[in-house]
Amino acid sequence: MNHPTVVIGAGIAGLLLARGLAALGVNVVGVEKSRGFGGRMATKRVGEASFDSGAQFFTAREPDFAAVVAGWQQQGWINNWPASPHRRWVGCPSMTAVPKALAEGLTLLREHKVTAARRTASGHWELEIENQPLLLAERVLFSCPVPQALAVLAAGGVRLPESVAPGLEAISYHPCLALLVVLAGPSAVPADGVALSEGPVRWLADNVKKGLTQNSPAAVTIHASAEFSAANYALPEAEIAALLLPQVERWLGAAVVSTTLHRWKFSEPKTTHPERCVWLPELGLGFAGDGFGGPKIEGAAMSALALAQVVAQHPQSAS
């Protein structure tokens, strides 16, 4: 029996990769450590309020991605951010809408955290998965942040060829502290959000004005800057809230009911790999995601499409 091609991670890159390969007739299985799909395209509920806690919107600059995005719009999965004068796309009703739709029809195993990947004597892959049986794979394609992929390979004793190891090891990510704030009354945050280039806060948006949630007066996502997030990452939640809230007081405009912190250890890559993806046919091992070719959702998507194409050119062996 053929072992499947396993895609690790079901964020936008992993889902597009799995879909691309499945459409080409490849036997593909996705494994995702979380309960939901989408990775950093994430929506979090706090009581009655919903927040886009990770990516806030996306843009489509490359014609190939713009064509994909036009399809998503036709399906009703995305919309223009209503209040924004820029061409910014948001999920309908939230950023997880696209990943949820892309996951339809794929073989995806949730709550499957891959802890080690090792090569077997017969040249296959053996994946160790937390609290699950071993999963055998013919090919392994990582779509998670590169440091996470390298940790899984290191745990399996895999040594990458010298031709690719330094390039992969050079990819690192900024952290981002995301504070999700429920307010007692409407906020004073402009409907298209606030982007700040200086200080501890880099972004805030009101998810009620964005159209995510109707049952709360205001649900504000605050993203700390990369510098603040790195310096204060491990502080207790209350201390982080106490440092960030005074910075944005003038935009809150109502009493704070609750705060919830999400710590994104891997937010956006500091630098990206020069190639769109990395594929090692001799090992049946590939890498895609926003660490390759270009950052953000667009970069992650384009990287996945590139890896799907190149992997599909190497047919699975009959084993």
Ligand SMILES: Cc1cc2nc3c(=O)[nH]c(=O)nc-3n(C[C@H](O)[C@H](O)[C@H](O)COP(=O)(O)OP(=O)(O)OC[C@H]3O[C@@H](n4cnc5c(N)ncnc54)[C@H](O)[C@@H]3O)c2cc1C
């Ligand atoms: C706070 C924040 C704000 C952002 N703002 C924007 C924005 O406004 N616009 C924009 O375009 N981009 C933004 N981004 C970046 C954007 O979200 C990412 O570039 C994009 O979503 C990356 O997709 P991906 O599929 O490459 O990775 P991810 O979304 O990280 O997906 C990787 C998946 O792999 C899973 N995984 C990891 N390790 C394992 C394992 N061992 N086993 C199984 N599964 C595993 C993870 O759970 C995750 O679901 C933002 C990101 C953050 C965090």
